[in-house]
Amino acid sequence: MTPPNLNAVIGLTIRIMPSGEELDVELPLYSTGKEIIDELLNQQVIPRNSPEGDPYVYKLASKSLGGELSQEKSLFDMNIRDKDTLLLTPRLVAGC
């Protein structure tokens, strides 16, 4: 299979948990999970801390693959396809 060119982009839906808010984004196919999370944090799309002040630790997961994605691998490496839905899940802290 011929790898796509380095400038290829794919359209994804990112569901931001736990609110469930959905975000349609276009991302470079070679962006990694860490780069995506960092960019969302830098653009203040997602908060760095919970309302209680605890730092949020985010993970990316794929609905179609049913599990967490590596933060170091690119979307292409992880076989993420155009129009896939990714979940952005902070590590939860609350329980009371």
Next chain:
Amino acid sequence: MHRVKQIISIDPLSRYNPLEKAGWSLELLKNASVLVVGAGALGNEVLKNLALLSVGKIFIADFDIVKHVNLSKSVLFRESDCDGTRHKATVAAERLQEINPAVRIQPILGDISIDVGLGLIRRMDIVIGCLDNLLARLAINRLCFKMNKPWVDGAIENLAGQLNVFSPEGECYECRLTDSEWAHLHRRIGCPDIAIQNISQGRIPTSPLSASVIGALQVIEALKLIGSPKMRKYSRAGSPIYFDGMDASTLSMEAAPRKDECESHFAYGTPIEASLSAQDTVGDVLAWISAYFGQEDASIILDHEVITAVGSEMQDRVYDGLYIPKPHLSGRLKSMFQFDSADTVRIMPGATLTVLDKRFPHPEMTLAQLGVPPLHILQVSIAGDPVFVELTGDERFWRMETL
């Protein structure tokens, strides 16, 4: 007509037989001891399930009182409990007793970080965490790993939730903490101006719906480890789950790799059961240890610092000779001195101690006064060699004999 008298015996556990048919051992459950830390939304669900399943001994640790905000997500609490005096652990224990009188329950009105002795953890088969902060989770992880016990962690927010099963031979909570989480924890632990007791402000939206799901999953995972040897292989230990209530799906998350340098990985050896208590004086305990080991050179190594002096910037004054356990510092200072709320109170340099030996100037102080909880396991150094001594005399404190 001749009538035959038929004697029908009813097994008091018969209502739980369906569980046995599903492969669980009622005998194991009946003899199991479980500590549930946190009696909020998640804790209520976990506790209710444990009582319905007739788990033998249930310990409930929570220092908070029932408030109106708890009523919409806590099945065990009522409007009449919200008079500002009733502890969640006490109320939950009463309601569990109504649900199942066969279950033995002990409420613990305290903070897992400072009020629960290791000997209590040693007597548990499993610990279930239903908490709202990182610090308490870290405390449970260290306590459980020291005693080689697994623990099940749950967390919820909106319609989402997550589940982790940590065990000394598997995933470790402390190993997965990130730099930002450590920075947050160090700010909390290192700050003398606030109590380490981590009181939730209730700003995170939680619901009884995600609490029901995650609470049920937590109990299922606990049962796999304590209620059936056959079910152990299905444990999610090391395989965290994220529950997405929006479309009722679960995702498998990655376990964090273990780190070599991790404080949680320090496991205690088998302790010596001593007829000592946290109410005994430092002098008496040191004398007992010296006599038992036939060695004068004995010292107790505390798990926390004891603060001996603080300074007030506003009053330009040093208060010394205090001997306050650091975890209790904020509360004790507030009750002992009239510090202005704008004042900055600092621990004086070098005014901390963590070792109690024959040079300790107040042998008449009790271990409890220095922050040692009942039934704790003391780390003792005998001529430089580590040994572990349990304050087994405190079994009566937690009603261990009668439960």
